[in-house]
Amino acid sequence: MQDKMSDSHRYSLLCYTRKPTGREHANNADVALSMHLALRSPVTGRWEPLNGNYGIFFAAGVPRAGVPQAARGAATASRRFRPEAGPVGYVPSGAVKLDALMPDVDITLKSLVDPYLFRWSDAGYGIAATRTARGGAADGSERCSFLLARSPDLLNYEQLGMVTLDTDEGVHRPQVAALADAGGYAISWYDDGGRWRTAHVGDLLDALDGVVAVDEAVSVGGVGGLQDEGGCEKAGYQGGQAGSVDIADCVPGNVIDIDVDDAIALSDRFGRIYNTGVACPALTFVPAEGKVYGGTRTHEDGLQEESAGVCVDGHVRKAAPDAERRSREALPPSSSDALDDALQQFRRQTVDLLYSDGSDSTRKVDWDEAQLAQFRRNALAGNFKPGQVVTIDGVVRQQTYPVPFARERADPSVFPYDFNGERLFLFIATDDTDGNCIDPNGGQTHMPLRVGRTIAELSDAAGGREREIDLLKRGDRNSEGREMTGCFWAPELHIIGGRLSILFMPCFDGPERKADGTVNDRAGKPDMWTGSCHIMQLGQDGDGRDLDPREPANWDAPRPIRGPQGEELNPVQGISLDMTVFADSGRWYYAWQQIGSVWIASFDPADPTRLTSSPRQIVVPEFAWDNAIAEGPNVVEHDGTLWLIYSGSLVGIDYTTGLATAPAGVGADLLDPQTWNKLGCPLQKSGIYNNEWQLGTGHGMWSADEDGNPLYVFHAAEYANGRYGGRDAQVRRVHWGVDGMPILDMQKSEELDDASTCISMKITVA
Numbered sequence: 001m002q003d004k005m006s007d008s009h010r011y012s013l014l015c016y017t018r019k020p021t022g023r024e025h026a027n028n029a030d031v032a033l034s035m036h037l038a039l040r041s042p043v044t045g046r047w048e049p050l051n052g053n054y055g056i057f058f059a060a061g062v063p064r065a066g067v068p069q070a071a072r073g074a075a076t077a078s079r080r081f082r083p084e085a086g087p088v089g090y091v092p093s094g095a096v097k098l099d100a101l102m103p104d105v106d107i108t109l110k111s112l113v114d115p116y117l118f119r120w121s122d123a124g125y126g127i128a129a130t131r132t133a134r135g136g137a138a139d140g141s142e143r144c145s146f147l148l149a150r151s152p153d154l155l156n157y158e159q160l161g162m163v164t165l166d167t168d169e170g171v172h173r174p175q176v177a178a179l180a181d182a183g184g185y186a187i188s189w190y191d192d193g194g195r196w197r198t199a200h201v202g203d204l205l206d207a208l209d210g211v212v213a214v215d216e217a218v219s220v221g222g223v224g225g226l227q228d229e230g231g232c233e234k235a236g237y238q239g240g241q242a243g244s245v246d247i248a249d250c251v252p253g254n255v256i257d258i259d260v261d262d263a264i265a266l267s268d269r270f271g272r273i274y275n276t277g278v279a280c281p282a283l284t285f286v287p288a289e290g291k292v293y294g295g296t297r298t299h300e301d302g303l304q305e306e307s308a309g310v311c312v313d314g315h316v317r318k319a320a321p322d323a324e325r326r327s328r329e330a331l332p333p334s335s336s337d338a339l340d341d342a343l344q345q346f347r348r349q350t351v352d353l354l355y356s357d358g359s360d361s362t363r364k365v366d367w368d369e370a371q372l373a374q375f376r377r378n379a380l381a382g383n384f385k386p387g388q389v390v391t392i393d394g395v396v397r398q399q400t401y402p403v404p405f406a407r408e409r410a411d412p413s414v415f416p417y418d419f420n421g422e423r424l425f426l427f428i429a430t431d432d433t434d435g436n437c438i439d440p441n442g443g444q445t446h447m448p449l450r451v452g453r454t455i456a457e458l459s460d461a462a463g464g465r466e467r468e469i470d471l472l473k474r475g476d477r478n479s480e481g482r483e484m485t486g487c488f489w490a491p492e493l494h495i496i497g498g499r500l501s502i503l504f505m506p507c508f509d510g511p512e513r514k515a516d517g518t519v520n521d522r523a524g525k526p527d528m529w530t531g532s533c534h535i536m537q538l539g540q541d542g543d544g545r546d547l548d549p550r551e552p553a554n555w556d557a558p559r560p561i562r563g564p565q566g567e568e569l570n571p572v573q574g575i576s577l578d579m580t581v582f583a584d585s586g587r588w589y590y591a592w593q594q595i596g597s598v599w600i601a602s603f604d605p606a607d608p609t610r611l612t613s614s615p616r617q618i619v620v621p622e623f624a625w626d627n628a629i630a631e632g633p634n635v636v637e638h639d640g641t642l643w644l645i646y647s648g649s650l651v652g653i654d655y656t657t658g659l660a661t662a663p664a665g666v667g668a669d670l671l672d673p674q675t676w677n678k679l680g681c682p683l684q685k686s687g688i689y690n691n692e693w694q695l696g697t698g699h700g701m702w703s704a705d706e707d708g709n710p711l712y713v714f715h716a717a718e719y720a721n722g723r724y725g726g727r728d729a730q731v732r733r734v735h736w737g738v739d740g741m742p743i744l745d746m747q748k749s750e751e752l753d754d755a756s757t758c759i760s761m762k763i764t765v766a
Contacts, residue, residue, distance in 0.1 A: 011263035012040040013154075014047055014245070015115045015127075015253040020136075023653050024695070024719075026054060026686035027249065029135045030624035030654070033111035034058040034681075035127065037154070037270070038247060039263060049247050050270035052687050058623040058680060059110040059131050059147060060159045064090055067106050071096040074597065074620040074673040075107065077680060080161045080208070084108065094572040095595050100617035102572075103596040104628035109134040111624055112147060114173045115253045121178040121185070124152040125256075126204070128174045128187075131162070134624050143167075146174035146189070148204065154262060155269050155739075157680055161208045165199055167191065175254075176204070187212065195219065268357040269739055274750040278396065279352040279360075282762040285342065285390075287379055292345045292763075339379050343372055349761055351396060353752065359738040363752075364707045365394040367761065375763075384765040392761045398752045399705060402461040403690070404728035408433045409448070410715045411578070411632065412729035414455060414703045415493035417500065420545050423706075426451055427458040427729075428471075428491045428502065432715075435726040438507070439474075439486045439526045447472040447488040447504070451550055455705060455731065471502070471536075471552050474526075478506065478534060479559040485509050486526025490578045490632065492701065496588075497605035500538040500549060503590075505577040506558060507531035515574070533569060533579040533592055534558040535608050559609045561590070563601075569615060570594040580701075582635035584642060585667045591644065593631035597621065598646050598660075600671060618673045619646055619660050625682055626658055636702035636710075637664045639740060644676070645683065647698035652724055653717040655698030657684035657744065684712075684744040689732075695719050696727070700744070702734070710734035712744045 018032040034055030038047040050056065060077035064086035071092075072079070086108065093102035101107050112129040113136065120126045131147040133139035141147075145162040165171055170192035177186045184202040191197050196219040201207045245252050258266075283292050347367055352360045371392045378384055406412065409429035417424045427450040433440040448468040450458045458464045474485050487507035494501050510520045510527025520527065536558040539547045547554035561579065563569060569576040572595055579592035590611070591600045598619035601611040619630045626648025633646045644660045659679040662668055668675050686695040696717030703711040712732045718725040733751055735743040 010257045010259055011042065012255050013117065013258050013263070013266070014038045014040070014255050015117045016245075016247070017113055017115065017251045017253070018053070018247075019249040019251060021249055024722075025693070026695070028654070029111065030627060030649075031055055031685075032249070033113060033132065033136050033624070035112065035115040035129065035253070036250075037266065038245075039266065047245055047247055048271075050266060051681070052685075053247065054681075054685055054687070055625065056270060056681050057115070057127060057149065057151075057157050058625055059112040059129070060680075061107045061109040061622045061624075063101060063107050064092070066090065066092050067096055067101065068099075070099045071101055071106070073099060074617045075101060075622055076673065076676075076678055077159055077622045078107075080159065082161070093595075095617075098572070098595075098615075098617070100595060100597070100599075101620050103621045103630075107620065107622065109621075109624050109628065110139065111136055113251075116173075116175045117254060117256045118176045119178055119256070120150060120204075121183075124150060125154055126150055126176055127157070128163075128176045130172060130174060142171055143169075144171060146171050148176075148208065154258070154266055160205070163187070163204070163207050163212065164210070165189075165212050166214050167197070169193070169197075265739070268737060269741065272750060273355050273357050273359070273735065273737060273743060273746065275353055275753040275756055276356050277354040278756040278759055279354060280759045280761055281349040281351065282764070283346075283349070284764050284766050285379075286766050287382070287384055289338065292342050336380065339376055342379075343376060346372060346375075346392065346761065346763070351394075351759055353396070353756065355735070355738075357738040359736065361709070361735060363709070364397050365759065365761075366397060367392050367394040386765060388765040390763045390765065392763065394759055394761060396752060396757055396759060397707065398748070398757070399456070400748055401456065401731040402459045403692075403694075403730060404716070404718075405459050405731045406450075406464065406729035407460055407718065408726045409729040410437060410727035411490035411699045412713050412715055413492045413701055414458065414711065414713045414731065416704055417493070417549070419549070424451055424453060425455050425458060426493050426549065427464065428493055429715075429729055430487075430489050430491070432726040435718075435724055437487070437489065437726075438528055443474060443486075443526075445474040445486045445488055445526065446470040447491055447502075449550070455711075469550050469552070471555060472506075472558070477557065479557040482508055484558070487528055487531050489528075489531065490699070492580055492634075494581050496535070496537070496581060496608050498544075499540065500546060501581075501608065502536050502555075503533065503561075503579040503581065504536075504558075505531040505533055505575075505579075529573065529575050531575050531577060533561045533576045533590075535561055537608075561609050561611070563611050564614065566610070569599075569611075578632045578699075580634050582637075582642070584637070584664055584670060587670075589670060591618075591633040591635065593629075593633070596629045596631075598630050598633045598644075602671065613671060616671045616673065618671075618676050619644075619658070619678060621648060622678075623648075623680065625649065625656055625685075627654060630658065632699035634701040638710075638736065638742075640664050641740070642670075643702070643742060645700050645702070647700075648682065649698075651696075651698075651727070653686065653695040653719050655696035655717065656682040656686070657698050657700055657714070659683040659742075683742070684714075687745060689745060690747055694730070697730075699727075703731075710736075710742075712742075 020029040020032040021027045035057035038049045062084045065083045093105045095102040111132045115129040118126045127149040129147045131141050145164045148160045148163050151157045172190045174189045187199045198215045199212050350362045410432035412429040415426045431440045450464045452458045484506035489505040491504035508530040510522035512523045514520045539554045576594040599615045600618050601615045602613040621630050635644045642662045642664045646658050648656045648658045660676045662676050694716040700714030703713050712734050715727040735746045
């Protein structure tokens, strides 16, 4: 919609929820019962859903009474909420002794209905909604209160808490309006009897701290679009202002007008971003010197972008020397060596792909070798004239990968690896045959590794599965001599302490009884609850050169990773998994999943089996969409920010990708959960990709292709005709939007338009 927006317009924005339909189309109650947004097209007048008709604002879960404040550090979305009573007999989990919350035990997930958007009096927007129990049933709060949130831009939201009104007769379809003349705010709602009730406050933030008196005046019924004397639109707003809403399963809320800047920002963040053009190199070639100088970049629309005047070979010059004084006669031939250098510079020329949101990305080009050879012949023969323009055609590189990339390979990791000067790509994953990741293939659990010179070589389509090497098999022992009998979950490849390393979770045969004394149905069989984070590292020769990673014997025995005093990482449940590693400001960190949430600790890469700080919980599931689990963290630094992606919801077709960010390179306290800013809706979720549904997209990692372009490697559910068949590895491109956010679902045609594929480089002879 960006290219259709005009500065002279204001735009209509609809908020709504959806009728839950089913998980197969990413519209179960956990997703449907959240605030969705749609912009009205200024061209067609139709409502255009944002974020793929998926929720943007979700009600935060609430910690239960009895949970100490110290345990709520990672519950950042609900930090302003008062704790609420849990079910009868609730006892805080063992996690609270670690200053943490256990999902779905110490925190109660919520949903919302009847969202209402309004303007905050000074700036920004407010959201009022009826909060419900997860799934839409009443949770009791609707007797006397409503959910209040604030947003500066409709992109980021702060949940302020519950506004409590002095009534027990029900608060339904709440609305708020700023009173321009009188000041303050009018609040209105319907009670249980269908009566229209109102209240007035001077400051909404102050209203959160007490009980708001209710006005005595009462009216029955209401007409959408009308204003009562108190300044509130009577609650017939559902659908009234929206007109005809052609959005699947839409339950309309209200409509507000927003200005063009906010409309563009919403469209950039939650709309589809697509390639609009390409900026091609325009260079100057000096035959006498055999040198190439930057000139302009030519856009497909004919516009030119001035370069900085930096010579491609590194010499800074504003223009080619003596170009103005050369005669119009044939120029002298170039030397063979200098010309070969110039041609290599031509081959290295990249293009900038331009996008609808104003962002761009750089791509390498396969330039026409026949035309480059002809250029070389003409330059050697002295055939060029001053001012002559030579065109070299090229094709922008757009590597696409098979879908799926690797069947029944979950938690995938693609790692660019320098093997003693030889560039290789490594692929490793969890075997998830038929959805059994504990003891697949009749108990023949293994750790499959693929090695190739390109990423494409690692795919099933290129024979990657047939070339798999089993680095570990059932029955191999860890460094403590324990027999590893299953799992080998979420292996990740990293360089730690100068050595190629694999972080993963093996599991062992279960004991006769569980920790609570009950009979263990996994006794004598691989039991995931016995698993813990391990590391195995590749050996090196006497000169510090890596041994061949394709040889299982070259890896050391897996070693368990333990706390600062040698204690297990998870004293509550035992299991720890999905470990990753990153460094910032000279300090190294592990992040992993335990107690259904993401934890972090520092360590010394010289001793990667021992933490140097106590583990801290930094991400806890707070929303219905991440459904009581946060796992599979992976971190990359980009433009001064640490981007931690993680998986929310349970393994299967509901899996999603969440995001938490923190400042990079400034020595921030990354062990403090308050340092991390969690996105309130999924960064990536089930949806249509290249015209086909992909469900359960999650457990992703950041990677890079052969040209250094960022990739997102993840798994999606194998699902057909109602049958779940496990998880398949996928590889996609990452695009960074103009607002700095990563886009993980850019379609092939959106990344590179057909009209931008074949381009030309203009070379002016000086």
